[in-house]
Each structure stands twice: as C-alpha cells, then as structure tokens.
Amino acid sequence: MKKLFTMLKDPRFTLMSGKMRRFIQAPDPQSVRLNREGFTLGADIKKKAKVFPYMYLGTHPDPGKGDLYSPVYGEITDITERSVFITAVEPDDELRAKAEAVEKTDIRALDARGEELRPILKKMGLNTKSLGQECETLIVNGLNPDPGVTWAEPMINSHPRKFLLGMEMLRRLSPAKRIILAIPKGMQFDYPNIEVAYVPKQYPSSVNALVIKAVTGKERPEGVGIVGLHNIWSLGHVTRTKLPLIDTVITIGTLKNNGNFIVRDGSTVEDLLDFSGIELKAGDTVVRGGPLRGESLDRYDRSITKGAVGLFIVEQGTITPMEGHGPCIECGACTAICPARLRPDMLSRYAEFGLHDRCYEEYITSCLECGLCGYVCIARRPVLQYIRLAKRRLGLKLLSSSGVYTEMPAEHAEVRP
Ligand code: SF4
Numbered sequence: 001m002k003k004l005f006t007m008l009k010d011p012r013f014t015l016m017s018g019k020m021r022r023f024i025q026a027p028d029p030q031s032v033r034l035n036r037e038g039f040t041l042g043a044d045i046k047k048k049a050k051v052f053p054y055m056y057l058g059t060h061p062d063p064g065k066g067d068l069y070s071p072v073y074g075e076i077t078d079i080t081e082r083s084v085f086i087t088a089v090e091p092d093d094e095l096r097a098k099a100e101a102v103e104k105t106d107i108r109a110l111d112a113r114g115e116e117l118r119p120i121l122k123k124m125g126l127n128t129k130s131l132g133q134e135c136e137t138l139i140v141n142g143l144n145p146d147p148g149v150t151w152a153e154p155m156i157n158s159h160p161r162k163f164l165l166g167m168e169m170l171r172r173l174s175p176a177k178r179i180i181l182a183i184p185k186g187m188q189f190d191y192p193n194i195e196v197a198y199v200p201k202q203y204p205s206s207v208n209a210l211v212i213k214a215v216t217g218k219e220r221p222e223g224v225g226i227v228g229l230h231n232i233w234s235l236g237h238v239t240r241t242k243l244p245l246i247d248t249v250i251t252i253g254t255l256k257n258n259g260n261f262i263v264r265d266g267s268t269v270e271d272l273l274d275f276s277g278i279e280l281k282a283g284d285t286v287v288r289g290g291p292l293r294g295e296s297l298d299r300y301d302r303s304i305t306k307g308a309v310g311l312f313i314v315e316q317g318t319i320t321p322m323e324g325h326g327p328c329i330e331c332g333a334c335t336a337i338c339p340a341r342l343r344p345d346m347l348s349r350y351a352e353f354g355l356h357d358r359c360y361e362e363y364i365t366s367c368l369e370c371g372l373c374g375y376v377c378i379a380r381r382p383v384l385q386y387i388r389l390a391k392r393r394l395g396l397k398l399l400s401s402s403g404v405y406t407e408m409p410a411e412h413a414e415v416r417p
C-alpha cells in the first residue's frame, strides 16, 4: 500500500507545472462540431446557411446555460439532434460586413448584479449554473484539474486582466458572502484583495470535493459551493472582449510536452492535432479532457467544447492501456487508493453485470471520478468507465472538472448517504 501512496508523490502527479507562458490563439478550425443538445435553434439556422463569428445560433431553455454562437465563418453542413456541423469558408464582403456589425456588450458598465446579471451572461454564451450557485461561501478551484493540464497558473498570473475581471464579475453575480480562491501550496500569488487558501499540490487534491475539504476542513459542508477557474476565465474573457463566448482554453500535447491555447468552441480534434503538428504513432491514445479523467477517442471528428480542459496524446508505453474487460484479480489496489473510501472493484463489477442498484447501495454517488482506481488496476480494468456507465444508467449527471452532480432519481434520494 505504501507503494501506492509513494506513487502519488511522483512528480508526474504534480498539479503545478511552473508554466507561465501566455496563451496562444489557435487558428480558426476548418470544421466545427457544436454541441446543440437541448438548444432551440434560430429560424434561419438551417443546412447550407452561411454563418459568421459571434452569429447567434440558438438558446437553451435552462436559464443557467449560455446561448450558442457560431465560432467561425462557414456554412452549416448538417444539423442533428446533438450537433451543428459547420465547414469553414472564406468570407465574402457581405459575410464580413455582418461579422463587423456584431454588437458589443459592455457587461461591466451595465452595473447589473445577481439575478439581474444572469440573463445578460446567458446571452453572452456563458453557463452560470456554478458561477451563480446559492451558497454562503464560494470556492474557486484554481488548481489544474489533472496532472499534465497546465493552464491554471498562467490563467491567474500571466493573464491578470482577464482573471481580475472574472473575479470582479463573479462578486457581482454570486450571492456568496465569502469567495475564496484555492491554489496549490507554493504557487506565486500577488493579488491583495482576493482571499486565498492553499491546498496540496499533488493529484487528486484538485478534485472539487477534496478542494472543499482542504479549504473548510469538512466533508460536504452546508452552504459551500465550488466553481472552476475555467468559468472565471470565460467570465473575464467576455467582459474584456464584450463579445459572446466562442472560445475556450485547453492544454494540448503529451504529459511532458504541451502548451496552452485559446481554441474555438467546436474545433475538431483532427484540426487541433493538425495545427499542433502532432503525428500519432501506433499505440498512442488520444484523450479528450485530462490524462487521468478524460475519455479516450477512437474518432478524430469529435470536438472540443466550452469547458473542455485538454487534448492529450498518451504515448505508447507511458500508461498501460486498458485491455478489454478482463476479470478483477482482487488485488485491493483500487480500494487502497480510493480517496472516497469506496470499493471500486465492487462498483465496477456491479456495473459490468448491470446491477446498478447495487452500485447505488455501495455509495456510487460518493465517487469523485478521480480515475485513480483505473490507473492503479494491474488487471487494466476500465474501472472509472464502468462507474460512469452505472451513474449514467442511474440517471446521475456525470461530474465534470468544474461541477458537482445534482440530478438524482427521486426513488434513490432517501438512501443517499
Ligand atoms: S474514481 Fe475510483 S478511486 Fe476515484 S473516487 Fe471514484 S471509485 Fe474512488
């Protein structure tokens, strides 16, 4: 067991990269795939319609979900239940004139606060669910979500204007009396008017539930909310540009060699690999999200959407890939390392055999989705993937790097631990 915990002291598990280089804007993608699940599209948004950057595409009925905008000049090639596909085109004068006429909104000058500010931000394409959540204390999770992701430190220290604007607007929106920024121990921080709490710098301390515990000393304390730094960047970005959100920041590369880029919403993995000059070798795995909690992709026409944290190439031999669905050999490694004190071996077995209610009884809702169980599994079972599958089947919303799940089937509410 000691070996397992020594593993977490491995420098590869550090959440501090020391990288301070400012973000580089990636070129516009050639093809875009936007997530439109649940959105009602505007009347003109049809196949073959020409679009331009910041053109309004649709609205979601959820007041906490931002409106959808086109990130590029292009033509809509397909619309499905889940996606809007756009192929980039060279703009003619008419399209260029439309883009130049997009109205800017100075949300800072509007002086709106709280519930009054929320619909304005929604219109700017921002998701406000976690930014405006009801709580007494709001913690901003300022750590890189996964080892290998490196945008958190430059987001705070190399882009101070956007960071400070984001924090200013957060104060206007949030009902919280106290806002605390959680950052890793040892990180440089020079903003006197922001309350800071230092938390351990080794993974999994960036997982929301563990950040809350490190800051407050309590598990699941009442009246405490958490929001990701990515959301603060988005808030600062739209405040600064005065334009709707069509960008996100991600880390692209391998665990060792990577950089941070501002990329357009809906950029395809194919375009991003091409732009980064990454050549895949046999046995490499492409991961959308962080190396530990992300999902491996077998198709590169998938896209990066707002809130995605990275695009990684896990090179052959770096981490032993999952191999099929081999049996659990009951080594106990996953149970020993689980920060939520769960039995990942049992959860994954129940999920494998469709016994989802048993997963519920084994407290699957307490799983933090840190991915350590799968990482240490010498049988290379896809433990986290099984857990996510069971959560989905139980109707639980999956955790993201910046959110907590909220949906729970009524019949399970009473047995929640
Ligand atoms: S992902 Fe695995 S190790 Fe992490 S909390 Fe969930 S069960 Fe435990």
Ligand code: SF4
Pocket: 327, 328, 329, 330, 331, 332, 333, 334, 335, 344, 345, 348, 373, 376, 377, 378, 379, 380, 381, 383
């Ligand atoms: S680490 Fe893998 S093999 Fe070992 S008990 Fe857990 S699931 Fe089973």
